[in-house]
Amino acid sequence: MSTPAPILVWFRNDLRLHDHPALRAAADSNASIIPVYLHCPESEGAWPQGSASNWWLHHALQDLATQLEKKGSQLILRSGKDPLVLLQNLCQETGAHHIYWNRRYEPEAIQTDTRIKTALPGKSFPGDMLWEPHAVHTQSGGPYKVFSPYYKALQQKGEPPEPLPEARSWQHPQTFPPSESLTQWALLPQTPWDSAFLDHWTPTLQGAKTQLNLFLDESVAHYKTLRDSPSKSGTSRLSPYFHFGQLSPRTVWHEAGNDESNGHEAYIRQLVWRDFAKQLLFHFPHTDTQPLQEKYASFPWLKNPDALKKWQQGQTGYPLIDAGMRELWTTGWMHNRVRMVVASFLVKDLLISWQAGAAWFWDTLVDADLANNSFGWQWAGGCGADAAPYFRVFNPILQSKKFDPQGTYIRKWVPELRSLSDAHIHEPWNAPSPPATYPAPMVNHAEARDRALDALASIKK
Ligand SMILES: Cc1cc2nc3c(=O)[nH]c(=O)nc-3n(C[C@H](O)[C@H](O)[C@H](O)COP(=O)(O)OP(=O)(O)OC[C@H]3O[C@@H](n4cnc5c(N)ncnc54)[C@H](O)[C@@H]3O)c2cc1C
Numbered sequence: 001m002s003t004p005a006p007i008l009v010w011f012r013n014d015l016r017l018h019d020h021p022a023l024r025a026a027a028d029s030n031a032s033i034i035p036v037y038l039h040c041p042e043s044e045g046a047w048p049q050g051s052a053s054n055w056w057l058h059h060a061l062q063d064l065a066t067q068l069e070k071k072g073s074q075l076i077l078r079s080g081k082d083p084l085v086l087l088q089n090l091c092q093e094t095g096a097h098h099i100y101w102n103r104r105y106e107p108e109a110i111q112t113d114t115r116i117k118t119a120l121p122g123k124s125f126p127g128d129m130l131w132e133p134h135a136v137h138t139q140s141g142g143p144y145k146v147f148s149p150y151y152k153a154l155q156q157k158g159e160p161p162e163p164l165p166e167a168r169s170w171q172h173p174q175t176f177p178p179s180e181s182l183t184q185w186a187l188l189p190q191t192p193w194d195s196a197f198l199d200h201w202t203p204t205l206q207g208a209k210t211q212l213n214l215f216l217d218e219s220v221a222h223y224k225t226l227r228d229s230p231s232k233s234g235t236s237r238l239s240p241y242f243h244f245g246q247l248s249p250r251t252v253w254h255e256a257g258n259d260e261s262n263g264h265e266a267y268i269r270q271l272v273w274r275d276f277a278k279q280l281l282f283h284f285p286h287t288d289t290q291p292l293q294e295k296y297a298s299f300p301w302l303k304n305p306d307a308l309k310k311w312q313q314g315q316t317g318y319p320l321i322d323a324g325m326r327e328l329w330t331t332g333w334m335h336n337r338v339r340m341v342v343a344s345f346l347v348k349d350l351l352i353s354w355q356a357g358a359a360w361f362w363d364t365l366v367d368a369d370l371a372n373n374s375f376g377w378q379w380a381g382g383c384g385a386d387a388a389p390y391f392r393v394f395n396p397i398l399q400s401k402k403f404d405p406q407g408t409y410i411r412k413w414v415p416e417l418r419s420l421s422d423a424h425i426h427e428p429w430n431a432p433s434p435p436a437t438y439p440a441p442m443v444n445h446a447e448a449r450d451r452a453l454d455a456l457a458s459i460k461k
Contacts, residue, residue: 014245019163021125027167050363107285223263231408239367277375291383317441320400323413332366343380354381
């Protein structure tokens with residue numbers, strides 16, 4: 001009996017062994033498996049991975065390679081311009097007849113998949129969503145643009161598919177093709193701006209498991225009440241693991257359960273927001289750079305590099321904004337409530353475009369995700385689906401008093417303000433002796449709000 005030709009399993013944003021439909025199908029086929037990862041930044045269009053994501057990717061690939069070695073396998077790394085060419089070469093070198101992969105839903109990735117499917121015997125499997133975009137639609141067959149009915153439609157579908165168990169073992173080829181070395185790809189920074197990242201993250205499969213268990217044991221029950229407090233460990237901090245696929249949302253859905261009596265349902269709802277954002281980008285592929293609501297394309301944004309820099313560096317003079325931007329720079333992550341407030345500040349108080357904010361987040365977030373980032377920024381800019389209306393402008397002082405009343409979060413990230421009283425920490429300029437090293441507010445919020453509303457009125461005319 002002849003041995004079946006090997007199968008290439010192409011890993012992408014699914015750097016795990018459990019609930020991996022492509023790997024599982026290949027393992028069940030009895031053919032030998034060659035796991036590959038392709039580094040092709042140019043195939044990502046305008047969105048090659050940013051610096052912080054590259055940091056995560058390096059560690060996640062190193063870990064995946066180790067886990068595969070424990071199974072007697074090897075992760076083959078190849079880089080180039082076009083994944084199709086690299087896969088063609090690998091098929092020729094190894095005699096593989098099939099390529100299996102899990103689907104991605106971003107516009108560039110879909111185009112790549114389509115080209116590969118036309119040229120090679122490829123088979124794709126469901127990617128990292130609870131339900132794929134084509135599985136949920138309105139009664140007229142169109143996509144949802146509002147979250148609540150989308151959520152209802154998902155609830156009516158019942159439980160998402162059960163996660164697939166990890167294959168215990170599978171067949172290996174007698175020899176593996178040559179692999180490039182991960183260090184050659186230079187994903188880690190040349191200057192050590194990432195020194196604090198490893199204090200905050202364990203970017204491995206075990207790290208994902210540990211973080212999930214910690215959250216389920218200690219925090220999910222309080223999720224509803226604590227999720228808006230940036231100084232508390234109230235949210236799961238699983239977003240980078242989801243983005244790189246070290247955890248699948250189906251696994252987390254089934255492990256967390258959907259019990260309405262505590263925080264579980266509120267948590268699952270966030271996973272549905274994630275699906276919602278992904279299906280929006282899938283159905284409206286221009287929304288990574290263009291507003292979904294067309295009238296906002298003519299919004300009179302200001303080009304103000306100095307102001308943008310102050311925002312990026314956490315030097316705006318508004319303590320909550322500066323704490324958030326410094327948390328982002330130091331750890332590659334920012335709490336969701338603070339993301340909303342800093343985004344509103346950039347777009348409304350500074351009148352700098354949401355695209356400029358999205359680009360900075362793209363480079364600095366370890367969880368930078370095209371669908372979630374575009375969705376979050378369009379939400380803040382009031383120009384996306386189900387967005388906050390543009391006329392609703394977050395007041396950075398009131399948000400600070402409401403969500404960080406004792407200033408614990410601010411004190412952690414803005415050391416210049418540590419000695420201020422709770423009463424003055426949100427408005428240091430009112431303190432009897434404001435710290436000399438902390439800047440005065442770069443804009444007057446009340447005036448900036450009026451200016452934003454005038455700009456809005458100008459596009460309504
Ligand atoms: C301007 C802006 C930009 C954002 N950019 C990104 C991004 O690039 N990548 C990213 O993963 N999230 C982004 N978010 C959404 C959200 O802030 C993060 O997902 C969340 O803070 C991650 O922390 P967590 O894992 O503790 O979240 P939890 O509260 O524990 O939520 C669990 C998971 O649900 C998903 N989720 C939570 N909130 C949202 C949301 N509003 N939209 C979509 N999915 C959500 C995430 O995958 C998250 O890990 C952005 C939000 C805003 C306002």
